[in-house]
Each structure stands twice: as C-alpha cells, then as structure tokens.
Amino acid sequence: xxxxxxxxxxxxxxxxxxxxxxxxxxxxxxxxxxxxxxxxxxxxxxxxxxxxxxxxxxxxxxxxxxxxxxxxxxxxxxxxxxxxxxxxxxxxxxxxxxxxxxxxxxxxxxxxxxxxxxxxxxxxxxxxxxxxxxxxxxxxxxxxxxxxxxxxxxxxxxxxxxxxxxxxxxxxxxxxxxxxxxxxxxxxxxxxxxxxxxxxxxxxxxxxxxxxxxxxxxxxxxxxxxxxxxxxxxxxxxxxxxxxxxxxxxxxxxxxxxxxxxxxxxxxxxxxxxxxxxxxxxxxxxxxxxxxxxxxxxxxxxxxxxxxxxxxxxxxxxxxxxxxxxxxxxxxxxxxxxxxxxxxxxxxxxxxxxxxxxxxxxxxxxxxxxxxxxxxxxxxxxxxxxxxxxxx
Amino acid sequence: xxxxxxxxxxxxxxxxxxxxxxxxxxxxxxxxxxxxxxxxxxxxxxxxxxxxxxxxxxxxxxxxxxxxxxxxxxxxxxxxxxxxxxxxxxxxxxxxxxxxxxxxxxxxxxxxxxxxxxxxxxxxxxxxxxxxxxxxxxxxxxxxxxxxxxxxxxxxxxxxxxxxxxxxxxxxxxxxxxxxxxxxxxxxxxxxxxxxxxxxxxxxxxxxxxxxxxxxxxxxxxxxxxxxxxxxxxxxxxxxxxx
Numbered sequence: 021x022x023x024x025x026x027x028x029x030x031x032x033x034x035x036x037x038x039x040x041x042x043x044x045x046x047x048x049x050x051x052x053x054x055x056x057x058x059x060x061x062x063x064x065x066x067x068x069x070x071x072x073x074x075x076x077x078x079x080x081x082x083x084x085x086x087x088x089x090x091x092x093x094x095x096x097x098x099x100x101x102x103x104x105x106x107x108x109x110x111x112x113x114x115x116x117x118x119x120x121x122x123x124x125x126x127x128x129x130x131x132x133x134x135x136x137x138x139x140x141x142x143x144x145x146x147x148x149x150x151x152x153x154x155x156x157x158x159x160x161x162x163x164x165x166x167x168x169x170x171x172x173x174x175x176x177x178x179x180x181x182x183x184x185x186x187x188x189x190x191x192x193x194x195x196x197x198x199x200x201x202x203x204x205x206x207x208x209x210x211x212x213x214x215x216x217x218x219x220x221x222x223x224x225x226x227x228x229x230x231x232x233x234x235x236x237x238x239x240x241x242x243x244x245x246x247x248x249x250x251x252x253x254x255x256x257x258x259x260x261x262x263x264x265x266x267x268x269x270x271x272x273x274x275x276x277x278x279x280x281x282x283x284x285x286x287x288x289x290x291x292x293x294x295x296x297x298x299x300x301x302x303x304x305x306x307x308x309x310x311x312x313x314x315x316x317x318x319x320x321x322x323x324x325x326x327x328x329x330x331x332x333x334x335x336x337x338x339x340x341x342x343x344x345x346x347x348x349x350x351x352x353x354x355x356x357x358x359x360x361x362x363x364x365x366x367x368x369x370x371x372x373x374x375x376x377x378x379x380x381x382x383x384x385x386x387x388x389x390x391x392x393x394x395x396x397x398x399x400x401x402x403x404x405x406x407x408x409x410x411x412x
Numbered sequence: 413x414x415x416x417x418x419x420x421x422x423x424x425x426x427x428x429x430x431x432x433x434x435x436x437x438x439x440x441x442x443x444x445x446x447x448x449x450x451x452x453x454x455x456x457x458x459x460x461x462x463x464x465x466x467x468x469x470x471x472x473x474x475x476x477x478x479x480x481x482x483x484x485x486x487x488x489x490x491x492x493x494x495x496x497x498x499x500x501x502x503x504x505x506x507x508x509x510x511x512x513x514x515x516x517x518x519x520x521x522x523x524x525x526x527x528x529x530x531x532x533x534x535x536x537x538x539x540x541x542x543x544x545x546x547x548x549x550x551x552x553x554x555x556x557x558x559x560x561x562x563x564x565x566x567x568x569x570x571x572x573x574x575x576x577x578x579x580x581x582x583x584x585x586x587x588x589x590x591x592x593x594x595x596x597x598x599x600x601x602x603x604x605x606x607x608x609x610x611x612x613x614x615x616x617x618x619x620x621x622x623x624x625x626x627x628x629x630x631x632x633x634x635x636x637x638x639x640x641x642x643x644x645x646x647x648x649x650x651x652x653x654x655x
Contacts, residue, residue: 027501029526029573030482036564036577096562096582100542103559109543114565117541204639205535205571358573359655361501 026362035354035366038374039347040090043382045196045218046225046346047087050386052193053226054080055129055185057253062182068252074399075237076230077133082390084125090382091117093373113199124192128185134159135178137397139166155396193222200349207282208353213271220264221342227257228310228338233390235332241400247324251317254331258314261338265307268345285360293355293363298348306341310334442595450550451617452589453644454603455626456525458651460610463488463523468508470605474590481576482506483587484527484602491653492519499653524647524654525611527602528553528574528587529635532642536566536575545584551616551644552591557583571639589613616644 024033058076060066092098108115134141142164145156194215200206201214231253238245275283290298313334317327351366369375415423463486471477471484486507490500504511507523514521531537534553537545544560547553560583567575567584578585590600598604599613614623626632626648633650634643647654 027487027503030480030485030503030506031567031576032573034576036567091563094563096564096577097560100559100561103542103561107542109540111538112541112543112565114539114563115541199565203535203539203569205569354568358571359501361499361655 023365023367024362026357027359028357028362028364029359032354032357033364035351035364037350037354038094038366039351039368039376039379040094040374040382042343042346042350043090043379044087045193045350046343047083047090047382047386048196049193049218049222049225049342049346050229051080051084051087051124051129051226052189052219052222053224053228054083054230055189055226056223057227057230057256059182059186059189060256062179063186066252068248069256071246071249071401072230072234072253074136074397075234075394076226077129077136078393078397078399079230079233079386079390080226081129081133082386082393084121084129085389086382086386088117088121089385090379093378093382113195113202116195120192120195124185124188128181128188132178132181132185133397134161135174135181138163138174139171140397142166189222190219194219200353205358206353207280208286208356209349211271213267217264217267217271220260220267221345223260224257224264225339225342227253227260228335228342231257231331232335232339235328235335237394243400243402245328247327250331251327254314254317254327254334257335257338258311258318261307261311261314265311282360285356285363289352289356289363293365294348294352297344298352301344302341302348305337306344307338310338310341445595445597447548447550449617450615451644452530452551452594453614453616453623453646454527454530454589454600455612455614455623455632456645456647457610457612458522458524458647458649460608461486461523461525462608462610463507463511464607465506465508465510466605466607467525467602467611468506470601471587472508474593474601475588477585478579481578481585483574483585484525487524487526488514488521489524489651489653490514490519490521491651492517496653501655520651522649522651524650525602526572526574526635527645528589529572529641529643529645530587530589532644534641535569535571535639539565539569541565548591552589552594553586554588554591555584555586557581557585560584571636571641614646 054076057069058073058080061070061073092101095101104115104118108118138160141156141159143166145153145160145164148156197215197218200209200218201211203209231250234253235245235250275286310333313330316322317330322330354364355366356363371377465486467484468482468486471482475483477483484506485503487501487503488507488511492500502511511523530551530553532547532551534545534547537547537553540546540560541563542559542561544557545553545555545566557578562577562582562584564577564584567577575584575586577583590598590602593600594613600611603611603613612623615621616623623646627646630648632646632648634646635650635654636643
C-alpha cells in the first residue's frame with residue numbers, strides 16, 4: 021500500500037489520531053500558559069505585567085471554550101461523550117478530562133474573571149442601554165454591591181482562586197501529557213517526563229501567545245506598547261523556554277544514550293518523516309532561533325524598535341515551534357509500527373470532519389471569541405482606570 | 413423495606429438508566445454456559461502454520477470484518493542468518509489470500525498468525541474512558557459497541573495492533589475470540605478453518621483440555637512479554653525475531 025515503508029501491522033496503516041488531536045494539547049497548552057502569566061501579577065505581584073493581566077485571562081477563556089471541540093469532532097460517536105461524565109472509567113486517564121476541564125473552566129477561570137470584572141460589570145449595567153444593559157445585568161448575577169468592603173472581599177477571594185488556579189493549570193496540561201506519557205505500548209510517548217515537558221511547553225506557548233496578542237492589539241488600537249511590560253514577559257518567556265528546551269533535550273539524549281529496541285526505528289523517523297517538523301520547525305526555527313533572539317535582548321542593550329521586532333518575531337516562531345512539537349508527539353507517535361519494522365504516512369484531508377479547513381477554523385475560532393470577549397469586557401488598562409475613576 | 417414516594421421518584425429514572433446498560437452488556441443467551449467455569453486462551457503452533465489464509469477468510473466471513481481491517485491476520489517472517497534482529501516481514505492483505513512464493517536465498521521462513529491476545533491485564537481496557545471495553549469473567553476482552561465513543565485511545569494502547577475503528581460503525585472493533593460461538597460449546601471460526609490445527613482454542617480452567625499436557629511438554633511464549641499484559645495467546649516455536 022502506498023505510503024508504507026517496511027512492515028506495519030495491517031491495522032496500523034491508517035492513523036487514528038488526526039490533526040485535531042494535535043490541536044487539543046496545543047490549545048489547552050495556550051490556556052494553561054496564559055493563566056500562569058496572569059497569575060504572575062495576581063499572586064507574585066509582578067507589577068510590570070499588569071497591562072496583560074486581564075487580556076491573559078480572556079485569552080485563556082477563549083481558548084478553553086474551544087479546547088473540547090477538536091476532541092468532540094474526532095469522536096466516532098460524539099453524542100455519547102456525556103457518558104464520560106456519567107460513567108467515567110476510573111482507570112482511564114482520558115476519563116478525567118471532563119472533570120478537569122469543568123473544574124478549570126468554572127471553578128477557576130470564569131470565577132476569577134467574574135470577580136475581577138464584577139465592579140466593571142455593575143457599572144456597565146448602569147451606564148449602558150437596551151440589549152447591552154440586559155447582558156451586563158445578567159452578568160452581575162444579581163450582585164450589584166460595589167462598596168469598598170465588597171470589592172475588598174472580591175480581591176481576597178480572587179487571590180485565593182488564582183492560588184488554586186496555578187496548580188489547576190499545571191493539572192490541566194500535565195494531565196494532557198499523562199494521556200500520552202502513560203501509553204506503554206508506544207515508546208515515542210511513554211515517558212514520565214511527558215507531563216512535565218507538556219507543562220513547560222504550555223507555559224512557553226501561553227506566554228508567547230499573550231505577548232504577541234498584546235503587542236498586536238495595542239498596535240491595532242493605535243496605543244503605545246508598554247515596553248516595561250513586554251520586556252518582563254520576554255524575560256519570563258526566555259527562562260521558561262530554557263527549562264522547556266533542557267527537559268526536551270534531556271529526553272532526547274536519554275533515548276539516544278539508552279538506544280533500546282525502539283531507538284533504530286525512532287531515529288530513522290526523525291531523520292526522514294519528521295525531519296522537517298522536528299529538526300527544522302520545532303528545534304531549529306521554533307526553539308533555537310527564538311532562544312538566541314530572546315537571549316540577545318537579555319544581554320545586549322537594544323533600542324526599543326529592535327526589541328519590539330524581536331519579541332514579535334520570536335513570539336510567532338515560538339507559537340509555530342510549540343505547534344510543531346505537538347504535531348511531532350501526536351502524529352509522530354503513529355507513523356512507526358509497534359513492530360519497529362516499518363513506517364506509514366499521515367495524509368491530511370482537506371474538507372472532511374478532521375481535515376485541514378476544520379483545523380484552521382478551530383485555531384482561528386478562539387481569536388474570534390476573544391474579540392467578542394474584549395468588546396464585552398474591555399481588558400485595556402486605560403479603560404479600567406477610567407471606570408475605576410467613575411466608580412470612586 | 414419502606415420506600416417513600418420521594419425515594420421512588422428518584423429510584424425509577426435511575427433504574428431505567430441502569431436497565432439500558434444491563435441489556436447492552438448482556439451476552440447472547442447461552443443457558444447452560446457458566447462464565448466462572450472457563451478461562452479462555454489460544455494456542456498457536458508456528459511450526460504447523462502453512463500461511464494458507466483460511467483463518468483470516470473464516471474470521472472475515474464469521475464476523476463481517478470490513479475489507480482492509482483485520483481481527484486476525486498472518487505474517488510471514490524471513491530471517492536471514494546475517495541479520496537475525498532485522499527480519500523481513502510481509503502480510504499482504506493480512507495474508508487473506510496466502511503469500512507469494514518464498515525466494516530460495518537462505519535464512520528461514522515461517523508464518524505467525526496474530527489476533528487479540530485476550531490479555532488478563534489489558535492496556536486497552538485500562539484506558540477506555542467509559543469502560544466500553546472490558547475483560548469478561550471467562551477471560552475474553554470484549555467491546556460494548558453500543559457504548560464505545562470511538563475515541564481510539566484503546567487502539568493507541570494496544571501493543572499488538574489488534575484494534576481498529578470500524579469504518580461504518582465508527583466504534584472500535586477487534587477479535588472477540590468468537591465469543592458468540594465459544595459460549596455455545598463451539599470453537600472459534602479461525603480454529604475451525606485451520607487445516608493443520610495450528611490454532612487451538614484452549615480453556616485453562618478445564619482440567620481435561622489438551623492444552624495442559626501441551627504446556628507441560630513444550631516451550632511456549634507470548635508476544636512482547638516485556639509489556640506484562642497477561643497475554644493469553646500462547647505460541648509454540650516462537651522465534652526471537654517475532655515482534
């Protein structure tokens with residue numbers, strides 16, 4: 021059969037997890053990373069990143085709302101997916117997805133956003149008219165008390181929610197890594213490092229994502245980019261990236277040095293079918309280039325314009341690199357036979373349920389949701405200040 | 413026991429939901445069959461397999477297996493003296509129509525029938541998010557296709573490549589060890605069709621089953637023992653190059 025080299029078990033020729041399953045860890049990673057960036061300001065009092073606090077939260081929510089869609093579209097029987105909630109199988113890593121997702125969505129993200137925006141929502145429900153007024157009134161959930169004491173309680177509760185949210189973000193994405201890392205049948209996936217690598221790569225993608233979105237939206241609005249803010253974000257991105265890359269290299273060196281029975285097969289794959297996505301995109305363009313560029317901004321005193329360009333370029337490359345990493349894990353893990361005697365090819369369709377167009381649509385959908393959320397709940401520091409002044 | 417009206421109102425819908433699951437999980441009626449008295453496995457004697465493909469065809473007919481997918485298949489190994497760890501393996505259309513003639517170029521040729529290993533500690537059962545795949549008390553690994561989501565996590569978890577997503581039903585499908593036959597006292601379709609007796613259904617709980625004598629007098633092995641899956645398909649004369 022075309023696309024097969026060597027010997028595959030006959031049922032392995034067709035890949036069972038498509039590009040949609042690549043999107044799933046990519047999107048949840050962006051959520052976890054964006055939230056962790058937001059928590060820097062709230063819990064660790066990193067004042068410099070404050071301009072991105074609310075934007076990071078809304079970004080996390082936009083992506084989180086889309087996260088289950090690729091999974092749902094991938095299922096042979098999506099109408100049966102509620103069974104994962106009603107009759108979860110206790111030994112299955114995947115069975116916990118629904119609970120981890122709901123916990124993160126409702127108990128952490130939505131709750132924190134509501135607490136943080138509550139004063140704004142109450143003020144907007146009083147200022148606006150017509151349909152918009154109704155929307156904001158519903159969003160107050162009947163709580164219109166914005167006295168100093170009440171807002172102080174919001175602040176305290178919000179702090180606790182963020183504190184709970186940090187391990188929850190780690191849980192959300194570490195758990196996604198565990199789904200792959202716990203499959204002993206697949207040597208490409210089976211590794212206790214997988215959840216840790218997933219967590220750090222999530223932080224890298226989320227931080228880069230928020231940085232790029234902040235710079236792009238600020239430019240589009242014709243405002244001045246807060247350089248102190250993006251310098252700090254870029255610094256965090258650089259150091260997180262170093263940890264992430266070190267962990268990935270540790271995994272790689274360990275595999276090369278151990279060279280167990282699967283090594284010859286995996287080594288061949290990296291040199292052939294995954295050469296472009298792994299060596300060129302993930303390691304070269306998606307990791308080394310941004311690391312060198314970001315490192316340069318840490319050691320050299322570059323002018324503002326140069327830094328802005330480097331951050332945009334390095335951020336975009338990072339997002340591509342992390343996507344390539346997810347691709348190499350999910351698709352790469354299915355390209356070789358579990359007999360270690362052959363390789364198959366992934367043929368992505370264009371217009372099917374799991375095709376390229378749907379995948380592109382699902383990648384862009386969170387940006388559309390973010391646009392709506394930003395209109396509804398403006399995250400910009402100047403709006404916040406104006407409304408704050410109005411309330412006082 | 414006194415049940416209040418309120419308790420009854422809660423219990424009735426719960427019972428209705430449970431009854432659906434009970435019906436879905438109930439095997440085809442076999443009144444005299446007791447699951448607790450059996451522990452099914454299979455014995456495959458590689459030295460007897462001639463690669464005719466009868467077993468693959470019989471399985472396809474018996475279980476309505478779609479073309480291009482396999483509940484069982486046969487592989488032909490060619491192991492050369494110089495490169496024993498890198499065998500040349502083929503399985504054209506799962507060996508359904510037999511194999512091309514072997515070349516006389518040294519080394520050894522042999523056939524390896526494959527099927528679900530009916531693992532006692534099956535990784536596929538472990539990962540199923542809703543428990544649609546399960547191990548029966550008599551040792552078969554089955555799938556409740558009315559419950560399966562079609563997520564393919566079990567396909568990824570099977571070390572032997574025995575599972576596939578049914579192209580029409582959109583749920584997972586695999587060898588059932590012809591559960592509908594063996595619970596009626598019959599053997600599996602593949603065992604019945606094998607002209608050389610290379611495949612033998614075995615009941616490890618039946619003291620009169622010939623497998624006990626065979627296991628005592630032969631060196632048998634399971635596939636990928638390092639996976640610790642509790643595989644119950646035993647191979648006689650299994651070459652070390654087989655994966």
